């Protein structure tokens with residue numbers, strides 16, 4: 210298919226970003242349906258019986274996987290809907306207060322203590338059951354696809370996911386214990402008045418417990434919201450990932466090779482998250498991701514934005530479009546970009562790869578030399594890199610449109626190559642299953 214005849218349209222963009230105060234970021238429309246992945250492995254059945262739920266809950270809390278390792282993504286889109294703690298409490302109180310005494314008890318004191326015990330029991334269950342279900346139905350982080358596991362760590366902080374689930378379960382236990390204690394006191398009341406007083410004490414105590422520690426539920430609600438907003442990626446769809454130092458022109462190229470409109474600005478780390486786009490080429494679907502820039506430094510010193518880029522490259526089968534800016538404009542010297550490039554290339558040597566020298570409108574005479582560059586360097590590879598980029602790199606400019614058609618052609622070839630890899634991998638998997 211000729212590139213000119215291709216209809217490249219980014220029909221959907223999803224962006225997850227680490228917030229930076231004061232800077233307005235455009236967020237594109239989302240339509241998660243477009244990403245429905247046929248390959249998503251169910252990690253839990255839609256109907257969870259109570260025993261299964263409890264077993265799974267124990268698994269989460271003891272950090273033990275209850276099911277086999279999940280090899281696909283999409284878990285965040287299946288997280289249970291969590292109700293705000295105030296809503297759980299007010300709905301539970303309403304339901305509990307509607308509970309009446311068992312029919313046929315004629316003794317007033319007996320009837321009253323029966324009603325009081327039943328109301329407290331109902332309140333305890335109305336509060337505890339949703340908490341138990343949340344703990345059971347949030348997946349064990351160890352069962353997540355490694356990409357989603359990394360996102361959880363980078364977004365929520367290490368261990369916070371489990372910590373919040375533990376707090377929710379601790380609240381559930383306190384509710385159950387307080388509920389049982391007060392229901393049993395009610396059942397022992399000797400008069401109508403005593404039963405009424407014990408009921409009121411019990412309701413108050415359960416309310417206090419829930420109000421004091423209900424924040425755990427709200428924390429869980431926020432976790433679910435954050436995770437659900439993460440970009441959805443389909444592992445069976447070929448994906449192109451733009452990588453390079455900050456400010457080299459990655460997002461500008463995404464805007465050119467698709468109709469996606471990530472923000473472009475002349476400062477580093479404009480892109481603050483993984484932007485996932487969807488490209489339609491004729492009848493074929495491809496994905497494109499724009500990532501935050503990488504600096505030349507050790508992994509331990511990298512910020513979460515850089516870690517996010519590395520998580521994509523490590524865990525998703527993407528083709529890489531590595532962008533080099535030799536113009537001196539981006540703020541990272543060519544020699545530093547060379548070091549980053551060598552490191553990333555070595556680490557991800559098995560990925561389908563294309564090098565692009567960007568902003569070539571600024572390179573028409575000769576590349577701008579950095580004062581820090583050693584012009585007499587004997588390092589030939591480096592010297593050649595400074596002028597031309599890596600061997601085989603194509604030169605492009607979004608300003609004067611130089612090289613863009615070749616770029617689109619090459620991107621298409623890469624994505625088709627990626628598609629072949631996905632197919633042959635899935636054939637191998639099928640063959641393995643058959644033997």
Ligand SMILES: Nc1nc2c(ncn2[C@@H]2O[C@H](COP(=O)(O)OP(=O)(O)OP(=O)(O)O)[C@@H](O)[C@H]2O)c(=O)[nH]1
Nearest residue numbers: 455456457458459460461474477478479480502607
């Ligand atoms: N002259 C020229 N400027 C360009 C070209 N491509 C991008 N730029 C400029 O370079 C700057 C950075 O572009 P972005 O596309 O935001 O770069 P990025 O790599 O996505 O940056 P981060 O998201 O911060 O890592 C912007 O000011 C662009 O206008 C080009 O081909 N020629």
Ligand SMILES: [Mg+2]
Nearest residue numbers: 459460479480
């Ligand atoms: Mg960008």
